[in-house]
Amino acid sequence: MASRDGPMVAGTDGTDFIHRETVASHYQISVLNKGRLRKCVFSHLLLALLMVVKMVPDFLDRLDIFVLEIEELEVPQPLKWEYVWLVGSLASFLGLMAIRKNRVLLLQIYFGLINLFSTVPILLAAMIYFSEFLKYCTEEEPTGLQLWQGYPVAVLWYSFIMIAMQVHIFTLIFAWKLILAWKNRGTAKKAQ
Incomplete structure (x- = not known):
């Protein structure tokens, strides 16, 4: 073996590394994708925080708490898909636990919950706001659009939808x- 700064061992040109031990591919895949999935989960949680901030006026109304500054913002009432999506973001904690413990079953449950409670509501929101968004994009002077603080609500939602959809696709x-890597980690040994 050669040290970083010292001379190389006599009788080798440095190309005899093929016989040396290597890290199994499923471990490499696991380490790489665990970090990536963790980043996606935290991105999902940041989007959930944004959704909670948007829904604060509704939560305060339900608790019969009146705050003038919040009421003056005139935030549109949340739709049902927003509640479903927000509940789906709780699955992120299951995903983090699955990553930490390398549990295939927990990750499969997380995969299903993200599909059902996160991706489906976002697709539904895209369908709900599509006509208004298309109207805003195609017409010179669109009329009849729902506005919030002077901005079209459909455009604001589509910005959120695009970011959330990317996070969900990469998460999946x-x-x-x-x-796949965790399921196949024992099959390579058994095949030998």
């Missing part, structure tokens, strides 16, 4: 790769 990809 990385979770699926981890599920």
